[in-house]
Amino acid sequence: MSGEALVWPMIVAIGVLTFALRLAPLALLAQLPLPGWLARALRYVPAAVMAAIIAPPLFFAVGAPTIEPDLRRIAAAALATLVAWRTRSTLLAVVLGMLALWGLQAVSA
Amino acid sequence: MPQVPGARAEFLAGIRAFAPLSMSIVPFGLVCGAAAAGSGMSFAQALAMSWVIFAGSAQIASTQLYTAGAPLPVIVATAAIINLRFLIYGASLARHFAGLDRRWQAVIAYLLTDQAYALTIVRAATTRGRGALHWFYLGLGGATWIAWQLASLAGILLGNLVPADWSLDFVVPLTFIAMLVPLLGDRAMLVAALAGGLAAVLLVLPLKLELIAAALIGVAAGLLSEHVGRRRK
Numbered sequence: 001m002s003g004e005a006l007v008w009p010m011i012v013a014i015g016v017l018t019f020a021l022r023l024a025p026l027a028l029l030a031q032l033p034l035p036g037w038l039a040r041a042l043r044y045v046p047a048a049v050m051a052a053i054i055a056p057p058l059f060f061a062v063g064a065p066t067i068e069p070d071l072r073r074i075a076a077a078a079l080a081t082l083v084a085w086r087t088r089s090t091l092l093a094v095v096l097g098m099l100a101l102w103g104l105q106a107v108s109a
Numbered sequence: 110m111p112q113v114p115g116a117r118a119e120f121l122a123g124i125r126a127f128a129p130l131s132m133s134i135v136p137f138g139l140v141c142g143a144a145a146a147g148s149g150m151s152f153a154q155a156l157a158m159s160w161v162i163f164a165g166s167a168q169i170a171s172t173q174l175y176t177a178g179a180p181l182p183v184i185v186a187t188a189a190i191i192n193l194r195f196l197i198y199g200a201s202l203a204r205h206f207a208g209l210d211r212r213w214q215a216v217i218a219y220l221l222t223d224q225a226y227a228l229t230i231v232r233a234a235t236t237r238g239r240g241a242l243h244w245f246y247l248g249l250g251g252a253t254w255i256a257w258q259l260a261s262l263a264g265i266l267l268g269n270l271v272p273a274d275w276s277l278d279f280v281v282p283l284t285f286i287a288m289l290v291p292l293l294g295d296r297a298m299l300v301a302a303l304a305g306g307l308a309a310v311l312l313v314l315p316l317k318l319e320l321i322a323a324a325l326i327g328v329a330a331g332l333l334s335e336h337v338g339r340r341r342k
Binding site: 004006007008009010011012013014015017018019021022023024025026027038039040041042043044045046047048049050051052053054055056057058059060067073076077080081084085088089090091093094097098101102105 | 132133136137149150151154157158161162163164166167169170171173175181184185188189190191192193194195196197198199200202203206211214215217218219221223275276277278279280281282283284285286287288289290291292293297298301302303304305306307308309310319320323324325326327328330331332335
């Protein structure tokens with residue numbers, strides 16, 4: 001299956017699986033605790049996944065197969081990291097990061 | 110009307126607790142809506158992403174994999190791995206919600222998000238209003254859900270109007286940076302993030318399996334760093 005025919009099965013399958021993951025512990029696990037090693041491993045999933053979503057757009061042009069660091073994007077991402085670290089504000093990090101990217105793109109164009 | 114004493118007050122407290130969260134939920138919802146609309150999904154499909162799945166990171170990842178032409182099993186498996194964290198949240202919440210009926214369990218499960226989990230656990234630890242915690246959760250989760258749907262809708266409607274050379278796709282990594290940074294409280298978490306990001310850039314795998322591999326490598330690196338850190342103490 002590919003292309004547009006894939007979209008509805010994809011949405012339903014992810015939706016059902018996600019709901020099952022959300023419901024299972026509430027419905028079953030009250031008396032059956034998660035093994036310690038699994039609980040510890042799952043703690044790292046969000047950080048690993050988020051970083052894996054953040055990094056590729058900094059190092060690949062859209063659709064390009066080879067690594068080609070985009071210094072403007074890396075600089076804007078570094079600024080957003082600093083802003084997020086100091087302010088803990090999503091909005092400020094996103095707005096300042098975008099302004100930095102636009103500024104750098106205007107200067108280097 | 111609710112029969113639990115304090116239910117109404119807890120429900121309203123839950124809604125109030127949502128206010129600061131809106132600063133992160135609304136931009137993220139906009140991004141998810143715009144990404145879905147930009148991937149060529151129909152209006153109904155893009156909207157269904159936000160209410161059927163209702164989990165931003167999995168929505169973004171599956172949208173990107175769909176655009177990149179990944180096969181269905183890979184997309185679903187990637188989303189499932191990203192959402193495995195709900196198992197911990199649920200396990201940790203279960204004892205606070207023990208004794209609720211199936212209908213409440215289903216509602217609580219559907220509304221479970223990173224934010225709802227974090228604030229409810231804090232509430233459970235700090236408040237004496239026990240017995241009505243599920244009403245706090247309902248106020249918080251309900252407000253989050255409504256904000257998410259409205260933000261997604263706005264993203265779907267407005268996302269396609271923005272010219273490509275505005276580089277608005279960059280809002281995705283920026284949003285994730287803002288969510289990731291507060292998580293990096295200890296060295297093992299930092300190692301997990303660095304390993305995950307590095308693997309996502311360096312790995313070229315068939316079927317777009319990079320994201321799953323990066324997640325597993327990041328988790329392994331985090332556990333390893335935790336282990337090494339403990340041995341040194």
